Amino acid sequence: MKRITRTIVPFTLAGLLSVNGLLPAVADAASNAASGQFKDVSANHWASQYILKMGLRDVVAGYNDGTFRPDESVTQLQALAMVVRNMGLTEEAKKYESTAIPYSVPDWAKGSVALAISKGLIKPTEKNFYPDMPASRAWVAQLMVRMIDKESEVGKASSTLFTDGSSIPDWAKGYVDVAVANDLISGYKEGAGTAFKPNRAVTRAEMVTMLSKGERFLKIESANTRIGYLQSVSGNTLTLTDESGKEQYRYTITSDTQFYNGNVKTTSANLGTDSQLLVISENGQARYVEVINFKQKSKYDKAVLEKVFIEANTVVLRLADGKLQTYTIAKDAVIGAGMDRLKLSDFVNGDEVEFRLNTDGQVSELFRTGLSKAQSLQGSVYDVDKQNKLLTIKASSGKLETYQYSDITYVEYKGKRFPSIEDLLPGDEVKLELTNGIVSKVVVEAEAGKTNGGDVGTVKAISDKDRFVTLQGEDGKIQAYTVAQNAIITLNGALAPTLADVKVGDKVEFKVQKDMITSLTVKNRTVYNNKDLLSGSIFALDKKNRILSLKTTNGELKAYEVVSNAEILINGSSKKELDALDKDMNVSIQLNEDNKIIYINADNRVRAEVVRVNTDDKLLTVKLATGETKVYVVDPKVDITIYDVRGEDLRDLRIGDKIAMKMNGNKITDIEVERSFVYRVTENGGTYSNRLTVQDENGRSHDVIIDSRVTFSIPGIPYPRVSVVKKGDVLRATYLGDDLKEIAIVPNVYGQVVSVSPEMGRIVVRDLNGVTSEVTAAYGTTIQLGDRQYTNINVLKPGDRVQVAEATNGAKSIVVLTKVETTFNSLDPLGDRIYTAKQSYYLPDSLFNRQVNLQSLLRGLRKGDNVAIYLLNNEVYEIEKVN
Template sequence: MNRIKRTIAPFTLAGLLGVQSLIVPVLAEAASVSGGKFSDVAKSHWATPYITKMSLRNVVAGYEDGTFKPEQKVTQLQAVALAVRNMGLADEAEKYKNTAIPYTVPTWAKGSVALAISKGLIKPSEKNFSPNEYASRAWIAQLMVRMVGKESEVGSSVETTVFTDAADVPDWAKEYVKTAASLGLVSGYLENGKYSFKPNYAVTRAQIVSVLSQSEKYIDVTSDTTQIGSVESITGSTLSITNSAGAKQSYTLTNQTKFYKDSKEITSAVVDADSQVMVIGTNGKANYVEVLQNKPTKPQYTTVKGTIEKVFSEAKTVVVRLSDEKLQTYTISDSTAITSGSDKLQVSQLVKGDQVELSINADGKVVELKRTNVSQEQAMAGTVYDIDKTTQLLTIKTAAGKLEAYQYTDATYIEYKNKRFPSVEDLLPGDSVKLEVNNGSITKVIVADSTANTGETSTVKVISAADKFIALQNDKGEMQAYTIAPSATVSLNGAIAPTLADIKVGDKVEVKIENNVVVSIAIKNRTVQGSNSLLSGSVFALDTTNRVLSLKGSNGELRAYEVLPTAQVLLNGNAKSLSDIKKDMTVSIQLNEDNKIISINADNRLRAEVVYVDTDNRLLTVKLETGETKVYVVDQNADIVIYDISGETLRDLRVGDKIAMKMDTSKVTAIDVEKSYVYRATDNNSSYTTRITAQNEQGRSRDLIIDNGVTLTIPGIAYPKVSDVKKGDVLRVTYLGNTLKSVAVVPSIYGQVTQVTPETNKVVVKDLNGVTNEMTLGYGSSIQIGDRTYTNLTSLVPGNRVQVAESANGAKSIIVLSQVDTTFTSLDPLGDRIYTAKGSYYLPDSLFNRQTQLQTLLNSLRKNDKVTLYFLNNELYEIARNQ
């Protein structure tokens, strides 16, 4: 993150490397003090501004007796915990508390240490972290450099300060100290006109907060309580600023509000308009204001203009063709102002062809998007708003809500399905139309109702309830794929509230489509009326004495049926008695001609989503498939199964987990957790029709057996087979407990890394078509380089060739391709092999499909030309010429 640089006076020892100020979890006796005031920190204390600020930011706290103990030394463990909090990752650290770590630390610190390892703050292989040892100035220098994401500069930093005791700095820390000094994170002791560093001195609590303050210019410290922006005005008791996102924010000033500049307390009267400030406040009141720079520094924006090529509404992303014909991808945040004239728009209202102007701040974020011209295609499509037959004027309302008027003539042709000899007279307000215009006059009006019923019966070829996807084949053999609306209705005669799960491949259906999305599906070839009808739902109630079962459909509809004494009862495929059927079980029942139950097939694994886990009382709150939220008691000996994890307990469940629960009376006795993982196919074992060999993100190989119980999905292939999975394909593999349930080939992006921003966890990748993709690496992302896996973005560098695939919950799985730098010798006469100074390599067909200009490149190569070959899973993936 590039933030405006602040001018802060060099520290002496007291202002150099600070030891961690105590945070609540670090010591049990720690206690927060209102307003950052502590009884043992005088107003004149050199560290008062830093202690005040870090206390208000909830990074540090004091003791229950109201003291701060500024001269107390800090341990390495406390320093790490403080660094995690300063980065704003305290909540994320909680997710790591059950992660195994190679250190013995208190329970409260496990999450912080595990997260610090994943972020590269601590590297166990260095054997340089001793939790209970005091943190030396040299050790803190390393920690701070890593915390601000500048480890890539270690070894290349210019030495800005020559320390007289540089020889005393441990070898492992020399370059870190040099980098920390060049970044302004550390300084030294002024002695006889020269500076010493004293690398082995332990840092104190007062010192650490000052160093953390220095680090703020390199990390994003903004939060719900902390904002950075330029001053718009200070009027009376009100401070107004414009933050980095371009949004205005106002604060109330009180007699408790502290103003600081260059570590000295000032008054609001000396704060100039347009000064850049940090404001810490709650409930609209400012508690702390620090002037970062007094020069007018209104946010500087870069303006780009172009035409929209593609809109991804759900991802809030637009692809824009710039004036130089290059394609650029932009992410639209919730704070981005999207306008068209005086109208405010949503991302979904933008369409291909719209001309736009984007304002981009110094961090590369889009703060404003203006639509300067509506797509011509969009401007001539909409619904009829008015027809003035006197002036022959047709006015339509576009999808953006704008009215557009066009002249029609007696020669205007009207295309209206199912109407003979249509004319303008047949047009009605609300009709969906598309206009063709020539020289300002309408030549053709095409009427196409946005609500369409295909009117014909199609055959279901692919149906995925989870992905809301259906592929149909009409009677002409033509295939068409559709997205199914979340609220789509399914009708099947005789079924209680049928769902997408009731639709089978081969069913004959009629579908209703609105805006290219299926809104209803009617199954025509099957019925469950009369004899042998099959119904499904959940058990609402069961009277075993009178043998009456009440069935509840997904829409909440209740129906009661008598269970015949001779009825077959199956539970998970095993013969059981009626008393084994329990409330909320998912069941299928078969009726006879008298609508009495002759068969019950039950699954006592209740499907649900975790809402809350109370581990102390062993209570599990879940949302059932019916939409109901219920609380269940989990048996003390309940068997909890999560794939690839051993010794699972209730504490391993996470909010949002999809689970299947087994019930015994009112208690949960077993829980299978659904988990998805990212694998890459390394071999589809063509000699086996059901086996795929794949490698996970940790480099471990697994055989995936695709039997009848496993769903295999491959985009664009209606009936995928194992042989359709190709080496290198990225797979999303889903397990329910230890049972493999589905394998899906997921799209991936291949290209060259052009930008890496560790501070914001963002990476920019340009694919082989020149499209730029900016991606944020969410929690759980991994980067695989050779046989090692990293979680820190600093392991990527511009120029890397990478394959990026979606993992889970916003995480990304990235593989960095291996490369061979060599010189070109010749091509095989058959054109399927390249010879280089380092060997010959086979050119697979997939390489030409992926790199469309490859043949031109190969034809242009001359002997001794420098080339780089990139490999994925030992297969040649790209060839690049080096200048």
């Protein structure tokens, strides 16, 4: 975006101010804004920083007499135009200039008003947009919330207590709460309280201040505005980089360059390396530099472990540039892989790692991100691609590794004469030897599918909950069996199959011991990974000749024959015939070696994102997966499903909701809404269970079952099992309608609050190893304190023990642990229970793993010593001796 130096009026601030007969000289205004020398704005004016910045960003301008007039009020139209410009939508607004709007506004403003309607910034049905009326604080609060796309949070934020709260219009109260929670607007101190003054007109100074505070939620980068990380300040040159460090941007510092750290004036000498900066420039010169730190730059370096000297507590790493570097591991270093803590002895040569150094140049954090290839040469056969001569095995870690083999690859397979690669079966345990990166030898150490005379049959009925299966044998007889909790379930292609993955109609091979099934292998089908599937929509379907024409996601048309025994799923339900498929259905297909379809997964629902909801006219505006925006009529009897909501109707839909719709002609008949929830695990069913008991943020208990229909992920673990989930873990559950679709374990920090900065929205937490973390609590953050939930971090205080987990959109879920202050009596002889003056507490193994000095602390306690015990879900998380 170029600076305003032209005298063209359309959609400039000159145009919008002419509504009131105030016409600034735009070229002069740009010059004034650039220098910050408005006659009526002194350097110590409370809003001088924001006036300067918004002028440089071409959001506002001054007048031809050299003034800015900071105390003049703005009209609703002027405020709306400023918001559109702040969002970087000036050019897009021009495309709407011919769009009809239900308001009388100057020609220059028609495009911006039409765009604002399409973006939901103003809504004609609300009948509260009057272009020439002064913009009240209540009205601007609503506009600002919509600007930062937080309307879905209205009604959820904690109510803000203003002395004049009763004078805030009912329609505005939720918006005011969200605006205050996001630090977009604040009240006025009056005596011992704070007033909001909802009907007071917003001034130009106040408006630019609110626009500035909303920048962190917007994409404001342009040709002259950039956000990056400080690499260096050398002489009069400031060098900025992107997060990866690959792109560099250099600016010249002049005597006119203004520096700010937040809202405090500073100098270039006080800028810290890797600080996140906002730089506004002109002709390569930095005119405005602000330390914003919206997002901290990652300071982890990647390397490959070449050597481990355990006795010397030292590692040799090969860095990304190929150089070898030797480092000492700090005594308090955090070492792990994903969510698991490791010892240095757990690492082997060749492991891929990320690490961080402390100020002494020692490794303070070391995480394994990839296993050594040496460990990957042993596992079970996952797939043999004969056409491309590729052998894929699943290593003990669960990670898939693929290797090239050749025509001369030697196979050692006991009991087979002249074995070859083609004799390998999924599940065979093998060890590989490589020569020049090619598999030269395969040793089969154990065969898969050995059932020792096991029986075969067809599944007629199954219950995962009650763990029974009814099978029809080859002789036609039907018998019901109980399935052992530790039964081995095998399904080709599935990484961690459970009984829930077995379906009625499956052909199975099974073993029975003491009237219980101990192993069950599905023989007639394979589970396919999404990466192997072709996706698109059905363009045409010749059911007679079994020809399906697919329109791929990139627009290509391809025709395939469907084999007679192809597996067909529609919304997860098995179908036998092509008649169940229809034109325009979204599908994923799997091809065999002959390029014929053997698997079809179809979805008869339209996926979209909610843009606007018109409950009066039963209209729903959505953005489709193609990027196209469409308006649909909603059937009066529409069936809307939202998890954990009862009596759902259109009013329950939020802007930005992801939905799946079913259509009847042009009408929407069914809507399933995607919603995510943060849970804490209170119980894991055990090694062979796929059931977790969790607690939501309101303290309610839920059971979640993770089967093959649910995407399950844990950071750092490629193919996780449910059994590795621990009590106290935090997870994010995503539902589509009432169906659980995804479970993701969320990284969390446990520790002691060191400091709280409500004005910056940040807290500093120190964990039990002494490592401090700065946590930014974005809008939507919740703090659970006892049985109350808060949204403002000022309820936290130094010394609190907290568990902090990621929620959504940068928000955090924070739980303050219950603190019990008492005196120590004794320790159980087994060392797993502590007796105090109030009661006894069980000490789980996880506590000793978390608090590594606990053994010595307990041994040092004497009867009568004061102690503090911190509880999460009634489990001891930390014990502290209190002086």
